[in-house]
Amino acid sequence: xxxxxxxxxxxxxxxxxxxxxxxxxxxxxxxxxxxxxxxxxxxxxxxxxxxxxxxxxxxxxxxxxxxxxxxxxxxxxxxxxxxxxxxxxxxxxxxxxxxxxxxxxxxxxxxxxxxxxxxxxxxxxxxxxxxxxxxxxxxxxxxxxxxxxxxxxxxxxxxxxxxxxxxxxxxxxxxxxxxxxxxxxxxxxxxxxxxxxxxxxxxxxxxxxxxxxxxxxxxxxxxxxxxxxxxxxxxxxxxxxxxxxxxxxxxxxxxxxxxxxxxxxxxxxxxxxxxxxxxxxxxxxxxxxxxxxxxxxxxxxxxxxxxxxxxxxxxxxxxxxxxxxxxxxxxxxxxxxxxxxxxxxxxxxxxxxxxxxxxxxxxxxxxxxxxxxxxxxxxxxxxxxxxxxxxxxxxxxxxxxxxxxxxxxxxxxxxxxxxxxxxxxxxxxxxxxxxxxxxxxxxxxxxxxxxxxxxxxxxxx
Amino acid sequence: xxxxxxxxxxxxxxxxxxxxxxxxxxxxxxxxxxxxxxxxxxxxxxxxxxxxxxxxxxxxxxxxxxxxxxxxxxxxxxxxxxxxxxxxxxxxxxxxxxxxxxxxxxxxxxxxxxxxxxxxxxxxxxxxxxxxxxxxxxxxxxxxxxxxxxxxxxxxxxxxxxxxxxxxxxxxxxxxxxxxxxxxxxxxxxxxxxxxxxxxxxxxxxxxxxxxxxxxxxxxx
Numbered sequence: 001x002x003x004x005x006x007x008x009x010x011x012x013x014x015x016x017x018x019x020x021x022x023x024x025x026x027x028x029x030x031x032x033x034x035x036x037x038x039x040x041x042x043x044x045x046x047x048x049x050x051x052x053x054x055x056x057x058x059x060x061x062x063x064x065x066x067x068x069x070x071x072x073x074x075x076x077x078x079x080x081x082x083x084x085x086x087x088x089x090x091x092x093x094x095x096x097x098x099x100x101x102x103x104x105x106x107x108x109x110x111x112x113x114x115x116x117x118x119x120x121x122x123x124x125x126x127x128x129x130x131x132x133x134x135x136x137x138x139x140x141x142x143x144x145x146x147x148x149x150x151x152x153x154x155x156x157x158x159x160x161x162x163x164x165x166x167x168x169x170x171x172x173x174x175x176x177x178x179x180x181x182x183x184x185x186x187x188x189x190x191x192x193x194x195x196x197x198x199x200x201x202x203x204x205x206x207x208x209x210x211x212x213x214x215x216x217x218x219x220x221x222x223x224x225x226x227x228x229x230x231x232x233x234x235x236x237x238x239x240x241x242x243x244x245x246x247x248x249x250x251x252x253x254x255x256x257x258x259x260x261x262x263x264x265x266x267x268x269x270x271x272x273x274x275x276x277x278x279x280x281x282x283x284x285x286x287x288x289x290x291x292x293x294x295x296x297x298x299x300x301x302x303x304x305x306x307x308x309x310x311x312x313x314x315x316x317x318x319x320x321x322x323x324x325x326x327x328x329x330x331x332x333x334x335x336x337x338x339x340x341x342x343x344x345x346x347x348x349x350x351x352x353x354x355x356x357x358x359x360x361x362x363x364x365x366x367x368x369x370x371x372x373x374x375x376x377x378x379x380x381x382x383x384x385x386x387x388x389x390x391x392x393x394x395x396x397x398x399x400x401x402x403x404x405x406x407x408x409x410x411x412x413x414x415x416x417x418x419x420x421x422x423x424x425x426x427x428x429x430x431x432x433x434x435x436x437x438x439x440x441x442x443x444x445x446x447x448x449x450x451x452x453x454x455x456x457x458x459x460x461x
Numbered sequence: 462x463x464x465x466x467x468x469x470x471x472x473x474x475x476x477x478x479x480x481x482x483x484x485x486x487x488x489x490x491x492x493x494x495x496x497x498x499x500x501x502x503x504x505x506x507x508x509x510x511x512x513x514x515x516x517x518x519x520x521x522x523x524x525x526x527x528x529x530x531x532x533x534x535x536x537x538x539x540x541x542x543x544x545x546x547x548x549x550x551x552x553x554x555x556x557x558x559x560x561x562x563x564x565x566x567x568x569x570x571x572x573x574x575x576x577x578x579x580x581x582x583x584x585x586x587x588x589x590x591x592x593x594x595x596x597x598x599x600x601x602x603x604x605x606x607x608x609x610x611x612x613x614x615x616x617x618x619x620x621x622x623x624x625x626x627x628x629x630x631x632x633x634x635x636x637x638x639x640x641x642x643x644x645x646x647x648x649x650x651x652x653x654x655x656x657x658x659x660x661x662x663x664x665x666x667x668x669x670x671x672x673x674x675x676x677x678x679x680x681x682x
Contacts, residue, residue: 059528176615243541244514247541248470248473248512248562249472250562251541251562251563251564253563254478254564255477255480255563256472256567258476258480259476259479259483260566262566263483268479268483271475272476272479275472275475275476281474294474406469408493408514410469459641
């Protein structure tokens with residue numbers, strides 16, 4: 001059951017019902033015992049009363065009781081008005097003859113027992129009988145209560161008690177329902193305020209006057225709101241920054257296009273068109289890198305796991321970069337890399353390696369190839385990329401991997417995102433990026449991996 | 462009209478250099494704050510086009526430093542950050558105008574002309590000296606109502622002289638206004654342009670001050 005209110009309601013109703021039923025059962029048993037005691041007392045009293053009215057003539061005459069006595073006995077028998085003919089009275093001689101009986105009393109003796117209480121069956125009816133022996137007159141007085149009537153009496157009493165309680169039951173259910181609703185009101189209020197919230201509203205929910213049961217949830221929700229707000233602010237900053245970064249190349253494109261439109265000179269136009277192509281290349285690379293950065297950050301490329309053939313992957317990357325930048329420096333892969341398996345996420349590895357290799361070839365002089373080799377050390381392994389370019393000025397090294405940071409030794413197509421992407425991708429792989437200027441000039445980029453790469457046996461040359 | 466463009470994006474820098482050059486400006490370009498400050502110290506400019514986000518700092522620092530040196534050159538900020546607070550910060554730092562990227566090349570040229578005009582204390586777009594009318598925007602010149610067709614260089618020389626009537630401009634000053642740093646200048650280029658100008662405009666406009674340079678005629682002949 002998913003609704004707390006329905007569950008609580010059912011539990012409360014069942015427990016209340018059980019308590020209520022037990023109370024009724026107790027009252028029933030107790031009332032029944034009390035009523036029996038009272039009725040038994042009346043029975044014995046009536047029997048003694050009748051016995052005291054008997055005289056010697058009654059015993060001797062054997063003709064029946066005189067009219068006055070019979071009326072008196074009938075009166076005793078009919079003491080309780082709504083339960084008419086409740087009591088039946090018989091007067092028997094000790095030797096077996098019926099001296100007299102009240103109206104409606106059966107002709108057979110009500111009991112065989114000499115004296116005291118007994119329960120008997122007479123003509124299919126159950127009787128509670130009290131017998132008194134009058135030894136002086138040699139007579140027996142039997143006074144009986146019809147049990148059917150007695151049960152009706154008890155049932156009436158119980159009904160009188162139970163009926164109001166039964167009527168109260170729905171009222172009780174309603175009250176429980178209302179109380180639950182009232183008790184759970186803070187929850188509903190919270191649900192309402194959350195439902196009415198626009199997506200942009202990430203302000204914390206007030207938790208100072210909330211019940212202690214809800215407060216942990218409100219705190220957890222507020223924590224979530226804070227994290228979402230931070231992530232969103234980060235995204236917004238990033239988008240704003242990206243928009244700024246895109247505006248400059250777009251301005252360049254527009255300016256060059258206006259030159260093409262407004263000038264007839266072929267040399268000027270050709271130059272402007274070439275500039276437009278450069279600008280489009282730079283802008284599309286920037287857009288690709290923005291996408292890469294966003295995907296890496298959101299974890300769309302996964303984190304770790306998998307394995308890849310480092311030599312083959314790097315060769316494919318080198319060929320692709322060569323195709324994109326045919327006039328830039330070449331990439332030389334160390335023979336030790338071929339047949340080497342790295343236990344890393346292929347997409348992230350390629351992202352990091354591509355950006356670093358691209359950076360290296362674009363900064364290096366075209367005639368000095370970029371060298372890529374593997375260094376093993378006790379902590380793991382590093383893929384090292386060495387170029388003979390200008391390197392990064394020492395004061396810019398700490399900022400070099402900031403987003404959109406473009407240092408003094410920049411290239412035309414640089415976006416300031418390559419190192420940021422490589423750094424992020426490597427950190428996602430639980431590795432790291434290390435940058436340093438080489439002693440002889442140029443930059444050394446190290447892609448550090450935590451796990452030791454395994455030489456591949458199968459198709460190693 | 463000599464303009465310094467401070468912009469680090471190569472494509473845009475090239476576009477401004479060529480585009481403003483076609484609009485009659487002589488354009489020098491630098492890409493960093495340090496180079497911009499050095500250029501502003503080294504030579505006079507009629508106006509500066511300044512980007513804000515530069516590799517070695519903010520263009521606002523260059524601006525603040527130049528204004529601290531009492532440099533009156535009009536400055537047009539050209540930047541991707543064009544929110545209202547950014548504009549206010551730029552103008553309050555001493556900029557004379559603000560344009561957000563991407564912009565229209567013709568608008569940049571028009572704003573630069575307006576800035577230069579204002580800096581020279583003129584309100585009208587065209588300049589008049591006696592019966593010579595010079596329109597910097599249309600790059601046209603007329604004398605006594607007759608249109609005179611001038612080359613870009615000739616126009617620039619006349620513009621420089623007409624902006625400062627009575628002032629003598631040396632050959633090297635004119636060369637500086639006409640050519641960028643990297644351009645090759647023939648040793649007698651200015652003399653040739655002056656000769657052509659005199660031929661097209663007729664006599665009584667440009668006077669040679671021997672050993673010093675050139676100026677507009679002091680008095681009507």
